[in-house]
Amino acid sequence: KAGVTQTPRYLIKTRGQQVTLSCSPISGHRSVSWYQQTPGQGLQFLFEYFSETQRNKGNFPGRFSGRQFSNSRSEMNVSTLELGDSALYLCASTGLAGRETQYFGPGTRLLVL
């Protein structure tokens, strides 16, 4: 099976812009979670989607949003980018929501200038 894919792999944006990141889960997986990884804060949970519904949400401002499509692909959007949004954004998929093993994609590295 193909693994989790994320596009694009690298992005450079300027403050105030918005960005959309995409994640395609492993075939058959229905749950997608998003994380932000920074050197100072480590891995922080953004949100989880299962069957097109947001099931859990982390402690991030409303500028961070996401959605999931009927084919389980997911997108996350960050509006009004700030310098502090520079990070590696990881998505992970599981077959079902809950405590199953999460399988991670390679990440999208976002640099905000």
Next chain:
Amino acid sequence: AQSVAQPEDQVNVAEGNPLTVKCTYSVSGNPYLFWYVQYPNRGLQFLLKYITGDNLVKGSYGFEAEFNKSQTSFHLKKPSALVSDSALYFCAVAPYGQNFVFGPGTRLSVLP
């Protein structure tokens, strides 16, 4: 609140020696515990998990982890370290009905 601690930011070990990366957790209920490894510019790779049963869990690449309920620990171990094991290691807990909680990570350096 659920939390995971990895008390060592950095662990250095000589190639061929045994390695241990420590993890302690705080979670209500029965924990599901995981170890992941991250190589530079890569996503996290699953190594092993504990759900129930035998306290010694075997995983990928010769790694194993020991669950200790009384000490609320889940230390990662390998009998003989390889230089290629050098990476960032994350412990995680999956509380029931909630998202994964990851520890801050431990950087392992295996010296030739």
